[in-house]
Amino acid sequence: DGGITQSPKYLFRKEGQNVTLSCEQNLNHDAMYWYRQDPGQGLRLIYYSQIVNDFQKGDIAEGYSVSREKKESFPLTVTSAQKNPTAFYLCASTNVGARTGELFFGEGSRLTVL
């Protein structure tokens, strides 16, 4: 079945450590996105990529980094520079050329800083 796989589902990090969240899709979508979700808030865009080897900062990119070396993969690194990293992280993708244009989401990764 086609879809988006995020791993790990739960992750614990000590302060000062970098962690990387994995996102893989087999939908053959060009565009991929990372969102952060905090309780009572909407989804906030961290980074997005519309093509391999290219990505753009979203609204809250500070303290995060990404890479897009393959079409199907878009990993997110939460660096020690991110002051408040505890949150629910969602990866999404879309087919840019499709009329429908909806985002498809993974199941999310919950990061907790100890």
Next chain:
Amino acid sequence: EDQVTQSPEALRLQEGESSSLNCSYTVSGLRGLFWYRQDPGKGPEFLFTLYSAGEEKEKERLKATLTKKESFLHITAPKPEDSATYLCAVLRKDFNKFYFGSGTKLNVKP
């Protein structure tokens, strides 16, 4: 400034009590408006896309409508399994960036 506002923040209904959720938006050139359902600890699940004012989409007990400034998600005779957070998002025509509202948390009591 592009913006999406959802109301109410939370809604409690009795089973069978119909109601509507609102999503108002301001965006320069709307390509599409999207409704999602999100269960706790899960990723959002796509429900509907609306493209132009006057358009309506239905799925089971849910019906989404669109005007030039807002969208409504009507829930007819809800059941407890409809309890979830409902998210609204808009997509601009000129570039592939989505704007999300903060959601409406729906609780349907038996």
